[in-house]
Amino acid sequence: MKAKHFNYIIAAIVAMLVQWMLQPIIAIGGIGPNFLVIFIIAMALRFGPIPSVWTAFVLGLVNDALTATDLMGLTAFGLAVVGYIAAQFKGHLNKITPILQYVILFLIVCIYYLVNDFIAYQSLDWRFTTILLGHILPASVYTFIMLFFVSSVTQFGEE
Secondary structure (H helix, E strand, C coil): CCHHHHHHHHHHHHHHHHHHHCHHHHCECCECCCHHHHHHHHHHHHHCHHHHHHHHHHHHHHHHHHHCCCCCCHHHHHHHHHHHHHHCCCCCHHHCCHHHHHHHHHHHHHHHHHHHHHHHCCCCCCCHHHHHHHHHHHHHHHHHHHHHHHHHHCCCCCC
C-alpha cells in the first residue's frame, strides 16, 4: 500500500472521529458542519469518481451503523452522490477563478444536504422553504466555512 493511500485512510478515520466528537460540540442551534462531506470532496478532487464513491459509500454505511439512524444507507447515498459530482471537477477546478471554485464547492455541499434532508424529512409535512431555510442553507454554509478553513490549512483536493 502506498504511503498516500495510508494517509487517506488515517484522514478518513480522523474525519469520522471529528464528525462524532467535535461536530456536536461546535454545532450552533443543532446545526453543525459535516466533516465527512469535506473529506469526500477532497478525496474526489484528488482521486476521481470510483475511489471517492466507494469510500463515501463505506464511510456513510459505517456512520449510519454506528449512529443507529432510522434510514440506514442515507448518509452513504448522500456522500456517494457528492463524491461522484465533486469528482467530475477533478483536474478542472484549479483552472477556473477562485470565486467560481468556491461557488461550485458550495453548490456541491448544498447537494448533499438537499439529497439527505429531502429523504430524511419526507414523512413530515414541512414546506420546502422550511427545510431549505431551517436546515439546508445553514448547514451548507457552516460546512462550507469549515471546508474553506480546512482547504486553507491543509493540502486539499487536487495535486
